[in-house]
Amino acid sequence: MLRQQDVGHRVVVRRIVGVSGDRPLYTDALGELVDLTETELTLATAKGTLRVPLREVHRAKRVPPARRPHAAAVIALELAADEGWPAPVRARLGNWLLRAADNWTGRANSALAVGDPDRPLEAAIDAVERWYRDHGQRPMVNAPMPLAAPVNAMLDERGWSARPLTLVQTTVLAPLLAVPADADLPPVDLADSPGDDWYAMVAEHKGTLPGSALRILTGVPEKVFAHVRDADGDLLAVARGTVTGPDRWLGISLVQTAPAARRRGLGRHVVRGLARWAAQRGATRAYLQVEERNTGAVGLYGRLGFSTHHTYLTREAPLP
Template sequence: MLRQQDVGHRVVVRRIVGVSDDRPLYTDALGELVDLSETELTLATDKGTLRVPLREVHRAKRVPPARRPHAAAVIALELAADQAWPAPVHAKLGNWLLRAADNWTGRANSALAVGDPDRPLEAAIDAVERWYREHGQRPLINAPMPLAAPVNATLDERGWSARPLTLVQTAALAPILAAPARAGLPPVDLADSPGDDWYAMVAEHKGTLPAAARRILTGVPEKVFAHVHDADGALVAIARGAITGPERWLGVSLVQTAPSARRQGLGRHVVRGLAQWAAQRGATRAYLQVEERNTSAVALYGQLGFSTHHTYLTREAP
């Protein structure tokens, strides 16, 4: 059977679906193991999320990923994402990054476990725990998968819990730009700094913004803030873009639509606006981070051409 350290990996599950002539009938499911509880397991498959009661599982095992990115590619993308979401407090533990930002977002308040921490793994985790306790925060570790599988296995043994699986997805800008724009939508206004209404819409989903949050959002040299207003001047959609890293990745974040304006294509509209801005500055590819359980957002990004490059788990100390 599967174990907690298999979460975040590609697995195959043989499931009992019935009985015929006193013989069990089976079906196989292939996907990424998203969650494993005492009663069921959850897979992210090509057809969507599948939950399987453990009593129906005949056999299950980990299998090689369909397209395993090189470790260097995962590290490079994670570092570009870190630069695009810069925590005001930064320290290094070997090649690991320690980040703190008044507890605003897990990304900016977790240790990024990529590369060599310059000490044995157990000692590295001890050092992470001390650093965050000294900063008055609960220790968190961002563990990209499958690169950080040993980290995750050790954290399992130490009783660390896991937040929902996050997909790191990438796409080429060219198909986004080539897709026909939906007619009749208000323009995407791009600004070097966010307006008060932009901040207010973010706060509706992310909670009150501390000073650290504003430093994260504006602390990137190449960034842009997308605003879409309706005919009455009300803000109905936003997004943020940032270009970072040697490969000049466009990081897409905070794509949000007002409840009254959903299902009008505004999400695609603002991402296209960011893509146009980035392409003019020499970027050719984009990435974003989205929780696997946010199925509506995953579907939207899939329509834009985004696919999963790798995943990560944010782990919490007990």
């Protein structure tokens, strides 16, 4: 059977779907294990999310990933993403990054466990716990999968919990640039700094923005803030773009649409605007991070050509 350390990995599950005569009938499901509880498991399959009660599972095991990126590619993309979401309080533990930002977002308040922490793994986790508790925060670790599988396994042994699985998705810019402009939509206004209403729309989704959040959002040399307004000047959609890393990645984040303006193609509209901006600055590829359970956003990005490069789990230490 599967265990918590298998979450984030590709697995095959044989389940019992019925009985013919005195013989059970089976079917197999292949996908990424995104959750495992005492009663059911959840798979992300090519056909969508599948929840299987454990009482129906006859056999399950981990299988090799369909397309496993090289460790160097995962590390390079994670570092580019860190540049695009820069926590104001930072330290190093070997090659691991320790980051804090007044608890605003898991990305900016977790240790990025890539590379060598320059000490045994158990000692590295001890050091992470001390650093975060010294900063008055709950220790968290960002563990890219499957690269950080040993980290996840040790965190399981120490009783750390996991937030929902996050997909790190990528695409080349060409499909985004090819998305036809919608003449019925207002133009995408790209600004060097966000307006007050931009911040307000983001706060509706991300919560109150502390000073650290403002430093994260504006602390990247090459960044842009997308605004789409109606004829009355009311904000319809926002997004943020950055260009970072030696490979010149476009990072797309905070794509949000006003509730009354949804299902009009505004998400696609602002992503295309960010792609055009980034292409002018030499970017050829884009990445974004989205929770696997956010099926609406995952569907939108899939239609725009994004696919999952790797995944990560944000792990949280037990409460004292």
